[in-house]
Each structure stands twice: as structure tokens, then as C-alpha cells.
Amino acid sequence: MKGFSRRTGWDTGESGFAAAVREARASGREVVDLTLSNPTVCGFAYDAEGILGALADRAALVYDADPMGMRSAREAVCGYYADHGASVDPAQVMLTTSTSEAYGYLFRLLCDAGDEVLVARPGYPLFDFLADVTDVTVRSYPLFWDFGWWIDFAELERMIGPRTKAILVVNPANPTGHWTRLAERERLEELCARHGLALIVDEVFLDYPVTGEGGESFAKGKHGCLTFVLSGLSKVAGLPQMKVGWCVTFGPGADEALRRLEVVADTFLSMGAPAQRALPHWLAGRWGIQAQIRERVRENLGLVRGRHLPVESGWCVVLLLDGGGTAEDLLAETGVLVHPGSFYGLAGPGRVVASLLGPVKGFRRAMALLG
Incomplete structure (x- = not known):
């Protein structure tokens, strides 16, 4: 050994x-x-009968693998974004067993060993481990407090180097509860477009505003750079045990990114048929x-x-x-x-x-x- x-x-x-x-x-x-x-x-x-009953679909006895996920399940994800005012095509959606798995796929898609992803700090420490297991380096850009949390754009741009491949944003952020507002989004997209970077946006807490009406999904509107929006049932439907997540791809370069992601997803084929069959029911009951x-x-x-x-x-x-x-x-x-x-x-x-x-x-x- x-x-x-x-x-x-x-x-x-x-x-x-x-x-x-x-x-x-x-x-x-x-x-x-x-x-x-x-x-x-x-x-x-919880509606135990409805949640568990959705797993009894006999169609799940047939194995019909689609690397990106069953179309019916991806259409349900599109419906979720429609409720947020965003138009999403099923072809843009890739199902995963969690946002963690989606990060792993994206780091493999975007980065060679030793490349860098910029992540906000303070923030959730999981990204360090996800980067480690894919041989990616995480560098932290600062959020600062001034009657609210704000991205320090001067420091963020200073940190972009020749091996930087993506900027990661959590919208809204954990644990600060910071929404990425429109002005910040526009600056992020301009920055990514100018430096040839991808923008990865984690929106698992999107449905949980504490004050006011909350912010908007990055799935909505125009996309000035290659953008990946992640979420899943762990937070959206309070069902972490069902292991259902997704990634939606937008912007310049999306077609090529999706072609490559399909190969990555086809290599693992990780999500089980019962969960995919149940996804429309679980989302409807959220x-x-x-x-x-x-x-x-x-x-x-x-x-x-x-x-x-x-x-x-x-x-x-x-x-x-x-x-x-x-x-x-x-x-x-x-x-x-x-x-x-x-x-x-x-x-x-x-x-x-x-x-x-x-x-x-x-x-x-x-x-x-x-x-």
C-alpha cells in the first residue's frame, strides 16, 4: 500500500x-x-402519503437512461422557474443528485487541475472540499458589511488571474442572507464576460426571503456571460433525503457547455428513476x-x-x-x-x-x- x-x-x-x-x-x-x-x-x-406515494410510479421499473434526466422531470424544473418569472427550456436543464454533485460536474467541465474558482467569504465552507476532490483551487473574494452585505468588486477583480475559470455566487448567501441585487449582477456578468469567466450561481435559498419580497433568480432575464444556476429539493421542498438537484445553463457558450456536460453526466448516470418520476409531484407540493x-x-x-x-x-x-x-x-x-x-x-x-x-x-x- x-x-x-x-x-x-x-x-x-x-x-x-x-x-x-x-x-x-x-x-x-x-x-x-x-x-x-x-x-x-x-x-x-410533511405530506407523508403524497411524498412517499410519488415513489410508487410503476414506470420507474423500466430503466431508460437519459444523461440529463427524464424530460418529464426537467419540465417540472422549468415549471419551478416559470413561477419565478423565468423562461427555461428542458434542454437547458441537467438533473443531479445534489447541488454538490452539480458543482463537481461544473468544476470538471470548466477547470483543469490547479485552475481557480473565486468564492465569496464569509460563506459556506463546503466549497473547499468540493474543490479539493476535483483538484481545483478555491480563492476567496470578500463580502463587506456596511448596513448590509456587499461584494467588494475592486478586490474581486484584483484576484482574477490567468488560472481563474469561474466566479461562484450564492444568491441569497449563506449565512449572511445577502441577495445579489441587479446592480451587482450586472457588474458580475460584465466582469465575467470581459475576463472570459463562467458565473456559477447557487440559489438553494431562493424561496426563503425573511424580509420583503426577496430577490430574483439569475435564471430570469438576459445573460451576459456563460451562467450556471443551481438548486435542488433539499431546500426548495425541504427534502434533503431525496437527493434531487439540478443545474440550468444560460448565456454565450451554453450549447457547447451542455454538450460536454451531457458526456460528464452520462459517465455517472447517478439519479435513480423513482426520484425522477416523483420530482414533478414533490415540486408541486413544495x-x-x-x-x-x-x-x-x-x-x-x-x-x-x-x-x-x-x-x-x-x-x-x-x-x-x-x-x-x-x-x-x-x-x-x-x-x-x-x-x-x-x-x-x-x-x-x-x-x-x-x-x-x-x-x-x-x-x-x-x-x-x-x-
Whole structure:
């Protein structure tokens, strides 16, 4: 045995924070968990009969592989975007088992080993691992806070180099809840077009505005550069266990990109027929769970009472701790469990991240412990 690849040489040892959580739970003390982000364990009412019944379609007994996904399922995705005011053709849609898989396909499509993708910071740390396993380098461009989150375009353009292949945007962002507004979108598209870059847009939280009507999908309108829009049922229908995602391709170079993506998808043929057959039913039933989630998020946010940075969308909130404490300090002093701000690349002391998805009773208890 000669060993393992360098791309998987991560430090998999227990972190100090993970050890503190394990010890707190083992001690028997009360731990109020504000990190719950799996909707299936947060007490929402699901239409179990409808969700599981959709898997009983006998047509799924026939294997009829289409690399991009069954047309009926892709048409359902087009219907989802039509509800957002966007016109999408099924030929533009590629089904995947998750947005993570879609990222893997796109990194293979766009990048050779050692090429770069620019990702916003603060942001979700998953992209580092997805890049590692595809031999791609992630470089972080900054979001800055000034009565709202904004892309630092001067720094973003400074970071573009000869090996940069794409800019990645999360719209709305996690955990900041930042919407990419029209002026920012236009600057991103102009920047990508001028430098020959692709624009990858993750919109899994699109349906969850916290304040106002929310932002618009990048699937809508004109596309000044090669653009890939990603989403999936994990958030759209609160069904992470069903493993259904998609990628929609727009703009200059889309035809060639789709031809190449079809070969990549044909190599894996990853999505099962039952999930594809069920997708139209699951998407049609998304409204009920979305309404419950939005109500829960807004109710929990109301309990924070100004101890947070303003949030426009999503399931998370950046909490501000008095005295510049850390998530580990908070756990030790109050028994309230949150994510460390450093996990998301949040700069400055006293910034931690809480999920707004958990039961209201637990959130109310946590706020009482915080005093």
C-alpha cells in the first residue's frame, strides 16, 4: 500500500470545538442546540402519503437512461422557474443528485487541475472540499458589511488571474442572507464576460426571503456571460433525503457547455428513476413546507431582539455576542450551541451563526439563557 492521494489529506482529527460539544453532551448538562438545519427533524408537518406515494410510479421499473434526466422531470424544473418569472427550456436543464454533485460536474467541465474558482467569504465552507476532490483551487473574494452585505468588486477583480475559470455566487448567501441585487449582477456578468469567466450561481435559498419580497433568480432575464444556476429539493421542498438537484445553463457558450456536460453526466448516470418520476409531484407540493419554514424562521428571528446582523433571507442568522466571545465560550457559559463564526469565515470577534430552523421552544429557551 503506497498511501492515499494528496487531495484527501485533510486533518480529520477532532477540533477543539467538537470536543467541547461532545463533552458538554456527555456531561448531562442542558444543551440548547441552535445548529439544527435539517428540516426533516425540526417538527414540520410533511405530506407523508403524497411524498412517499410519488415513489410508487410503476414506470420507474423500466430503466431508460437519459444523461440529463427524464424530460418529464426537467419540465417540472422549468415549471419551478416559470413561477419565478423565468423562461427555461428542458434542454437547458441537467438533473443531479445534489447541488454538490452539480458543482463537481461544473468544476470538471470548466477547470483543469490547479485552475481557480473565486468564492465569496464569509460563506459556506463546503466549497473547499468540493474543490479539493476535483483538484481545483478555491480563492476567496470578500463580502463587506456596511448596513448590509456587499461584494467588494475592486478586490474581486484584483484576484482574477490567468488560472481563474469561474466566479461562484450564492444568491441569497449563506449565512449572511445577502441577495445579489441587479446592480451587482450586472457588474458580475460584465466582469465575467470581459475576463472570459463562467458565473456559477447557487440559489438553494431562493424561496426563503425573511424580509420583503426577496430577490430574483439569475435564471430570469438576459445573460451576459456563460451562467450556471443551481438548486435542488433539499431546500426548495425541504427534502434533503431525496437527493434531487439540478443545474440550468444560460448565456454565450451554453450549447457547447451542455454538450460536454451531457458526456460528464452520462459517465455517472447517478439519479435513480423513482426520484425522477416523483420530482414533478414533490415540486408541486413544495408550497406547504415552504410556508411552514418561512413562518418558523421569522418567529425565531423575532426572538433574537436585535442581537444579530440584519438578515434578508435564508435559514441562518449571524448573532453578535457581548464582549466578543466565541461559540465555545457561549456553550461553556450558557449551554447554547451555535456554529463558530470562523466556520464561515466571519471576521471580527463575537460573531457566531445560529440556524433559525429549529423548534421555537428551543430558540426561546436559548434566548432566555443568553439573558
